[in-house]
Amino acid sequence: MDFTPENGTITMFSTTWCGYCNRLKKQLDAQGIGYTEINIEEVDGTAELVEQLNGGNQTVPTVLFPDGTAATNPSLAEVKSRLAA
DSSP states (O other), X not given: OOOOOOTTEEEEEEOTTOHHHHXXXXXXXXXXXXXXXXXXXXXXXXXXXXXXXXXXXXXXXXXXXXXXXXXXXXXXXXXXXXXXX
């Protein structure tokens, strides 16, 4: 399954209990940045994908950008910068 987002948006891999995920979602909402949230505890194969992107760790939030790159627990400023590139 391809989780690469459309230009101008991100895919965020998260869990319901992740405080960093909830904070980033609130910041994205406040800035009007579109995102697709995928709960790695509910979508088959996504926990393994997050592990691959993070050197074996299931660290969330892991954000996937339209260019296919990823970032682990990025700041709002990093997300905005990478979407603008």
